[in-house]
Amino acid sequence: MRTVALYRYAIPVETGVVLRHRRLKQREGLIIRLGENGREGWGEIAPLPEFSQESLAEAESQAKACLKAWRAGDPCQFDTLFPSVAFGLSFAFAELQGELGEEGNYRVAPLCYGDPDALYHKLNQIEGEKVAKMKVGLYEANRDGLLADMFLSALPDLMLRLDANRAWSLEKASQFARQISPENRHRIQFIEEPCHTPALSRQFAQTHQLAIAWDESTREPDFCLQPEPNLRGIVIKPTLVGDFAKCVALIQQAHQFGLTVVISSSIESSLGLTQLARFAKQYTPHSTPGLDTLGLMTAQLLRSWQGSSLPLIGLDSDALQAVEID
Ligand SMILES: [Mg+2]
Secondary structure, eight states: OEEEEEEEEEEEBOTTOEETTEEOSEEEEEEEEEEETTEEEEEEEOOOTTTOSSOHHHHHHHHHHHHHHHHTTOOOOGGGSOHHHHHHHHHHHHHHTTOSOSOOOOOOOOBOOSOHHHHHHHHHTOOSOOEEEEEOSSSOHHHHHHHHHHHHHHOTTOEEEEEOTTOBOHHHHHHHHHTSOGGGGGGEEEEESOBSSHHHHHHHHHHHTOOEEESGGGGSTTOOOOOOTTEEEEEEOHHHHOOHHHHHHHHHHHHHTTOEEEEBOSSOOHHHHHHHHHHHHHHOTTSOOBOTTGGGBSOEESSOOTTOOSOEEOTTSTTEEEOOOO
16 A cells, blocks of 8 residues: 655755745655555655745645545656756655665865965864865955965865866956966865856866866756866755656766766755655765755654754654645
8 A cells, every 4th residue: 555645845055045036944845654554654754945946845746645545546747847846746755765875975075265275174083085165256356365275275185176066257266366376276176156147167177277167057948068178076865857767877977977966955944855865875975065055954754864952843843734635
């Protein structure tokens, strides 16, 4: 017999979390539970405001229809679903069928800011690649460049991932690049989406011989992954991309091209984040994932992130409400 359950959650976030143009007060989403033959599978459906095309209400009505159909014995067609719904349902199926590994990759890339000594200590505690990250494009491009170069010069085994979120014009990006000493360039693992468009980012990478990675581009309707001279990686955010098999296919294609793949968060609760950590361990074991967003929340949901001391919301909490499916 098949059983299904659906819950709605709302978790307060830390003050000051801004998504593009909107200040986020709480993170809202859905939790689903599938049961069959004594096994369970859980999943999270949480469209990210300002990033997902679908609203939570739209995702909820689609999820309800899928859950009802599955309970009645019908299969699920993920390619017709919103990405967030496809993600949540397919990961619940993966758990149910034992296809999602148990062990997680909980490594995080520390953020570069302030004092290189503090970063040095954090990096020394990391096993595996000594990679840190830095958001760029929010302030002066020259300043971003000086700071990145300072960290690279101070820490000789540091690899740096930069994320510009398409903030720079070609001129601004060049101002940044001119501050990076030639001997430090190869330790910029990549810059995610440096310029306003992929074409400008390519031109920038070519001119300055800096590595780039696609993030926003991977979600564009006509996106087709291809090897390119300065392309070193892609960032995959499953809530925005879609189902388990689709993400695996994208990872495998990227690996064929020799690209680094970073499994990344869309600010899911600890339930979704721990599943992403397990997915990352399974399919991108050598790459540090981008999942350190739990710190934006004031609580964890149902499952605990390794090492986190945030309180855990259980099924009996008011923050989680059962939703009628029929
Ligand atoms: Mg990015």
